[in-house]
Amino acid sequence: MGSDRLIERTNAYKVVENDKKHGFFHAYLLLSKDAKRLREDMKTFAKLIMCEKGGCGECRVCRLIDKENHADVKFLPEKGDKILTEDVNALIEESYVKPLEEDKKLFLIVGADKMPAVAQNKLLKTLEEPPANVIIFLGASNEYALLPTVRSRVKTLSVPLYGEQELYDALLPECPDGEKLRLAVSCGDGTIGRAKELYGDTKLESLFDFTAELLVNMNSSRDVLEYSAKIMKMREHLGDVFNIAALYFRDMLAESEGAKADNPVALEKVRGASGFNRGSLVYALEKTAEAVRRASYNANETMLAEWWLFAILEGKHIWQKS
Numbered sequence: 475m476g477s478d479r480l481i482e483r484t485n486a487y488k489v490v491e492n493d494k495k496h497g498f499f500h501a502y503l504l505l506s507k508d509a510k511r512l513r514e515d516m517k518t519f520a521k522l523i524m525c526e527k528g529g530c531g532e533c534r535v536c537r538l539i540d541k542e543n544h545a546d547v548k549f550l551p552e553k554g555d556k557i558l559t560e561d562v563n564a565l566i567e568e569s570y571v572k573p574l575e576e577d578k579k580l581f582l583i584v585g586a587d588k589m590p591a592v593a594q595n596k597l598l599k600t601l602e603e604p605p606a607n608v609i610i611f612l613g614a615s616n617e618y619a620l621l622p623t624v625r626s627r628v629k630t631l632s633v634p635l636y637g638e639q640e641l642y643d644a645l646l647p648e649c650p651d652g653e654k655l656r657l658a659v660s661c662g663d664g665t666i667g668r669a670k671e672l673y674g675d676t677k678l679e680s681l682f683d684f685t686a687e688l689l690v691n692m693n694s695s696r697d698v699l700e701y702s703a704k705i706m707k708m709r710e711h712l713g714d715v716f717n718i719a720a721l722y723f724r725d726m727l728a729e730s731e732g733a734k735a736d737n738p739v740a741l742e743k744v745r746g747a748s749g750f751n752r753g754s755l756v757y758a759l760e761k762t763a764e765a766v767r768r769a770s771y772n773a774n775e776t777m778l779a780e781w782w783l784f785a786i787l788e789g790k791h792i793w794q795k796s
C-alpha cells in the first residue's frame with residue numbers, strides 16, 4: 475500500500491464511507507496537519523463521494539477527479555493558494571446550477587483556513603443550507619483560522635498523525651533507502667508531507683551529524699552558548715534538532731537497558747557522549763518533549779534553545795550525583 479492510500483484507513487474516511495450508505499451531510503471540514511497533502515487527500519474523498527464503486531481510482535469519474543476535470547466536482551482555488559471573495563461568490567452562484575453528469579455536485583475548498591473572514595461569512599448560508607444535491611467539502615490545516623460560525627455548520631473529519639511504522643511501510647515503495655527513510659519518519663511530525671520532505675532533504679544527514687556532535691561535545695555552560703548560537707544560525711531547523719536529539723536519547727536509553735536501538739547506524743554517531751545514564755536520558759527526553767511543545771507556541775527561539783541545552787546539562791549533573 476502506497477502513502478496515498480493511508481488516508482483510507484482513517485476514521486475520517488470511514489465516517490464518509492458510512493455516510494455514503496446512509497446519506498451525505500451537506501458540508502464537511504477535513505482537518506489535516508499535512509497542508510502539503512491536503513489537496514490530494516481531498517481528492518480521495520471526492521472519489522469516495524462521487525464514484526459508484528466508492529473511489530475505485532480507475533473509472534472515468536475517478537480519473538476525471540484526479541485530473542480535477544470533472545464537470546460536477548469543483549476545486550477551489552484552481553491554482554495557487556489564495557481564495558478571493560469573488561471565487562466564493564462564483565461558487566455560490568454555481569451551486570444553484572444543476573449537476574451536469576451526476577446526481578450531485580461537489581465543491582472542494584482547499585485551504586479554507588486561508589479564506590478571508592469576508593469570504594467565510596459569504597459562504598455561511600450556503601454551508602448551512604446548500605441547494606439540493608450539493609455537497610461542500612472544506613479542507614484546512616489550521617482550524618482556528620476558521621470562523622466559529624463556519625465550524626458549527628460542518629461535519630468535522632480529522633486526519634490523524636500517523637505512526638512511524640505506518641509511515642515507514644507506506645513510504646518505502648517511493649523512498650527506497652530504508653535507513654534514510656527510518657530517520658526521516660522518526661524525526662518528522664507524523665505527516666506524510668514532512669517525512670517525504672525530510673527524506674528528500676540533503677540536510678538531513680548533516681542535521682544528524684550536528685546534533686550528535688552537540689551531544690558529544692557539549693559539557694559546560696560555555697559550550698551551551700556556543701551551541702545555541704550555532705542552532706540559531708539554522709533556526710528553521712530548531713524543531714528538527716529537537717526531534718533528532720529525542721531519537722538519539724531514545725536509542726541511548728534502549729541500549730542502556732539492553733534493548734535494541736531503532737537506528738543503530740545513527741547511534742554510532744553519539745558513541746563518545748558522556749554523562750548520559752538512565753536518569754539523565756529520561757530527564758533529557760522529558761525536557762526535549764517540553765521544548766517541542768514550547769516551540770509550537772512560538773516561544774522565543776534563542777531562549778528556548780538555551781533553556782533546552784542547559785536542561786540537558788542539568789540532567790547529567792543531577793543524575794551523576796545520585
Ligand SMILES: [Zn+2]
Pocket residue numbers: 521525526527528529530531532533534535536
Ligand atoms: Zn471510480
